[in-house]
Ligand code: FES
C-alpha cells in the first residue's frame with residue numbers, strides 16, 4: 001500500500017475498480033434533489049463516547065472521489081434487498097406506501113438510515129430535518145413521514161425517549177409510547193435492531 005493510494009470501501013468491500021451498482025439515482029446532479037444520497041462513515045479515533053465512526057448522509061453527485069479516502073460508503077444495496085432481507089427502513093417506506101415511482105426512494109432510505117445509525121431513537125423533528133435535502137415528486141411526503149414515524153417515539157413527560165421503539169408497539173420503558181400511525185399496521189413491520197448493523201471496516205480505523 002503506497003501512501004498516495006486512495007482507499008475506501010463500498011458496502012463492506014474494498015473498492016478496486018468499478019463497482020457497478022445501480023440503486024443510487026442521479027436526479028439533478030447538482031445537490032438539489034437527494035436522489036443520490038449515500039451514507040459515508042468515517043473513523044473517529046478521538047471520540048469520547050462509544051461511537052467509533054460517524055455517519056453522514058451525503059449527496060454522491062457532489063462528493064469528489066478523493067474525499068473518500070478511508071471512508072466506508074454505504075448505498076441502498078448495502079443495507080438490504082428483496083432477495084436477502086429488506087432493512088426496516090426499506091420495509092417501512094414500502095409498507096406505508098411511501099414509494100410510488102421509486103426514483104427518490106433510495107436517497108430517502110439512505111437519509112433515514114444515516115439518521116438511525118447516528119441516533120437510533122430520533123424524534124419526529126430529527127426525521128423531518130433529515131429529509132430537508134430529499135425531494136419526492138409523487139407521494140406528497142405524508143406516507144414517507146408516517147412510515148418513518150414508527151422509528152420515533154415520544155414520552156408522556158414530553159421529552160424524547162431513551163428506549164427502543166421497534167415498530168411492533170413493544171417498548172422497553174412503560175412510560176413510552178409511539179407516535180400515532182394510521183396508513184399501515186405496525187404489526188407487519190420487522191423490528192428495528194440497531195445492534196445488527198454492519199460494523200465499520202477495521203482496515204479503515206487509521207489515525
Ligand atoms: Fe440530485 Fe445528487 S442527483 S442531489
Ligand code: FES
Pocket residue numbers: 098099100101102103104105135136137138139
Ligand atoms: Fe416518485 Fe418519490 S416516489 S419521486
